[in-house]
Amino acid sequence: MTNPYIPMKAEIVSIKTETRDIKTFRLKPLGGKLKFEAGQFVEVSVFGVGEAPISISSDPDVDDYFELSVRRVGSVTGALFKLSEGAIIGVRGPYGRGWPLKESEGMDVLIVGGGCGAAPLRPAILKLLRSRDRYGRIELLYGARTPSDVMYMEEFEAIAEGSGCRVLLTVDTIAPDNRWRYSVGVVTSLFDKISVNPFRSVALVCGPEIMMMYAVRDLLRLGFKPENIYLSMERRMRCGLGFCGHCQIGRKYVCLDGPVFSYSEIAPMPDKIV
């Protein structure tokens, strides 16, 4: 019996600062590869501090490295921020059910991200663009608090340059001296501008739960079907294996049944905002 609690070692090969509190760590798995699907996550170990679930944010078709985009909020993420290139951490996984990319072929795709929620969406975007001809229109809406909180800025601008995907960016507020070429307002204010057809479109949504609540409300109003709205849910989570119990939402385990759920699956469950 292999022990699922034992992590695999991974070396930090590079670190990119995304925003004042988000960094992207590129990791090389030592002794094995990490095969994953867009939207899955790993449990990251900093020994002596603990473990935290973090989404894999890189391209699922690249397997000599993978990336984690981490927001500094507590002990494990804080400890990760203190590490530099060459440091060895532990990872186990990948875990969970990712985005329904195969099932969405032939449809339009609307991607809605808020803040750090861009991390689990990035592999989906990269994967969708790689098999661009299998989908209808693709649009990406992303919102952050201020211009300096926008993740993956150059990458989003590069995607916008290409022809495959429309990109709409927004921030909640800008300082008077700030240069910002895009919209101002919450991410749902971009819904006026979308061109996907709500009746034959899936929506992939990730962000703070309060943002997802407003997004779902507006998407339903626009005519999206509840079963076509997909949300990546976050809960306290310890094991990632369906044992420790913390990530339950009603009858669902985020780690096994999610983290990606259709709105119709999750809507009737208690103890959530969305």
Next chain:
Amino acid sequence: MSVVGSMNTFIADLHDLDRLVEVARSRYSVYAPVRRGRGYVFSKIEGMSDTDLRYNRTILPPTKIFHRPKEVLLRFQLADGPEFGEVVEVEPMMIFGVHACDLNAILRLDRFFTRRFEDPYYLARRRGSVVVALNCNGPRDEYCFCASLGTGPTVYGGYDILLTEVRDRMFLVEAGSEIGANLIDEARFRRASMSDMEAKKAVASTAKREFRRYADFRSLSYPVIEVLAHTVWDEEADKCFSCGNCSLVCPTCYCYEIYDTLDMDLNSGFRVRRLDSCQLYGYAEVALGGNFRKSRKARLRHWMVCKFGGAAGGELSSCVGCGRCIFYCPARIDITSVASRLREAV
């Protein structure tokens, strides 16, 4: 029902059972209910005089012998590393005198810990041990309600050895596994007579009729709106202390927290797991001050719906009617009366 058949049905008094314990002790640590203060605990015994087979219930259930309240998962070292490896503490055990409710809880956790992934810690201890189950001749006290849930008072499978008290301190002994049969063989019991076997049937049929406490948890589940919105949760939450006793003593509560501890040398340490409870505030806490079960009502409701079998653990974390949570609740919150309030609404 014994899988080995009536040829392998025996009769034993306490002296005979002493021989069984003696034989078992050469291979296993034998744990049985031992009086501790006003309660009982599963504790190591040397012979039948250490245990009381008429015990009502142990404070902690035998599932928590296999799924320990606290244990080390991994050992690690930071210098030139990190380096890490598993720590699995296994002691071959005989758990002696397990009631039907508790045996059913063990069988549920067996399935729970082998779903998508396998938990090597639970399984190593469980697979290396033998269970001697003990049929109940009726409710052990007014808190028992296994009969209405179908989890007792009589055991049907899942044991290595099964005991039924057919006459005053005379036990019918049946083997349920090869290991159990061999142990019985070595203990050299007398074969049971036809009348002993008939006596067992009589015990089983009268036992289930003596229960006063009753529960029906069917369809008390997420996301049934009548269950979620019922006012009983407000009333009970007003009384609840959020102490977590109920889940600590529950045989099918398994939730745990994982954390690292570092030694004084700041180099070596352990990754530890410790039982947690959804009744405690910190259980559903997330980063930046978020908590999806901030209110006591949401926590109490989640715990009970889980015990009804209506949360993510489904049947595998559901109640087996042992009565512990009712007995040990300082607020006298009673899962059976909450359920009957809810039943009126569904």
